[in-house]
Amino acid sequence: MTAQHSRIARMKAAMARQGIDVLICFKPENSFLLTGFNPIIYSHPVVAILPLDGEPALLVHALRDDHGRSESFVSDIRLYGAWSTKVTMGPTWMDGLRAILAEKTLDRARIGIEEDHMPVARYRVMTDLLPDATLTGASALIDRVRLVKDHDEIVNARLAAALADEGMRAAVDALAERRSEREVATLSMAAMNRAWCAMPDIEAADFGTLEGGVQNGLWTWALYGDRMFRNCDNPTLRLPAEGEAASIFIWAVANGIHAEIERTVAIGPLPDANRRAIDTILEIRAAQAPLMRPGTALAELFHLTRRMLEAAGYAANIPGRIGHTIGLGAHEHTSLDGRTDVVLEEGMLFTLEPNLRVPAHGVATQISDTILITSAGHEYLTRYRGGYLEV
Helix, strand or coil, X not given: CHHHCHHHXXXXXXXXXXXXXXXXXXXXXXXXXXXXXXCCECCCCCEEEEECCCCCEEEEEHXXXXXXXXXXXXXXXXXXXXXXXXXXXXXXHHHHHHHXXXXXXXXXXXXXXXXXXXXXXXXXXXXXXXXXXXXXXXXXXXXXXXXXXXXXXXHHHHHHHHHHHHHHHHHHHHHHCCCCHHHHHHHHHHHHHHHHHCCCCCCCCCCCECCEEXXXXXXXXXXXXXHHHHCCCCCCCCCCCCCEEXXXXXXXXXXXXXXXXXXXXXXXXXXXHHHHHHHXXXXXXXXXXXXXXXXXXXXXXXXXXXXXXXHCCCHHHCCCCCEEECCCCCCCCCECCCCCCCECCCCEEEEECCCCEEHHHCEECCCEEEEEEECCEXXXXXXXXXXXXXX
């Protein structure tokens, strides 16, 4: 079944270039990438094993057996632990992993691991478990493969974007009624959940940790006035004031793939300084449109933003980045900054969010969309109206 997922072939090609014989993934986003399984609760590790030669395997606790077999596209599913009458490979994931690698004659191999995710304690377990193997970092390799999305991931990104658009529509409507930050957030999330109810076979779960799960990843938060400078905070009961701006942030997820939309909304007419900042950002976004196509260096989007902000008199307020890649993570690791060496390719997803922060004048903007690079250029997946928004 994995033949339908080109990401498996791309991952193997990257492994071959780096001399990796087998890849072992514990990070929820990465184990999902290679197996299609998200148990939501990761209190027992989920382990994805991808040999350079052969099909991937999924190692899960026995209590996740039925769930895993119903959702994973991997046919080789192994169990550890104890649960009812399930037959397992041993009481711990270590027992199962050791046995699987020995069976595949990979216990002396060069093994790729997620060095940016693996705790020191687990690394020590791995070195004790596989004393004859060579462990090598593979995080950068995995992140690079994740940049280009498969067809199924793009389909899910479109669904997530549609949910995000519904959430933004409800949030702006609630803001027009002068609702509090918390009311805007909850009404927006309720709208996304209603839209989700009309989507059969779509999971809105996000990825959990060893200490908890995320059953629903449809999230909105709103920040008003000077609270916009916090960038991310839990919504409060603060009410909007006339003549100030509000930031609305939304993350949505469909079958593991995320979309993001953010808008700056004026609450009545804004002071000239705030309006000028928004207009400047909108001009920058329009100028970036011709560059968003295969072959463009991602950093060029940042450099154009810097040049235009400098020309507009904002040289002291250049942001550190103007977006990020998105997909399995709402914030994947590649930033749209001046240092990235990524070149745009068909199938890449990223958020475009050139922004301004001028605290001395109470000026803050936050406008973001999820964008897909296509063979012909680009496509905005989030489609809620842009431009200057005033309620």
